[in-house]
Amino acid sequence: MYWVWLIIVGVVISLLSNFVVLKSRRPWGGYLALLIVDLVGAWLGDVVLGDWALINEYNIVGGIIGAIVLDLVWKYVVTPVATQSSSTNAGTKA
Numbered sequence: 001m002y003w004v005w006l007i008i009v010g011v012v013i014s015l016l017s018n019f020v021v022l023k024s025r026r027p028w029g030g031y032l033a034l035l036i037v038d039l040v041g042a043w044l045g046d047v048v049l050g051d052w053a054l055i056n057e058y059n060i061v062g063g064i065i066g067a068i069v070l071d072l073v074w075k076y077v078v079t080p081v082a083t084q085s086s087s088t089n090a091g092t093k094a
Contacts, residue, residue, distance in 0.1 A: 007039065
């Protein structure tokens, strides 16, 4: 059940961030990359934030926090840097 809760938290946070936060913008790496980032964030949040608010040995609050934090890092740090570097590389190849 641990993995089921982890996947549920990761998918829900990914869907919410895709359709509420991003709206029409496409994340760098696509939606699958953002889903993987949210799943890793849900796992890291559980591991780092300890054992509180457990549901079937899964720290659901920590998983939500971890998924949101990694999601925000991906959208506001990784995406602009990757977009900027790919646009500068495209200009130098021509």
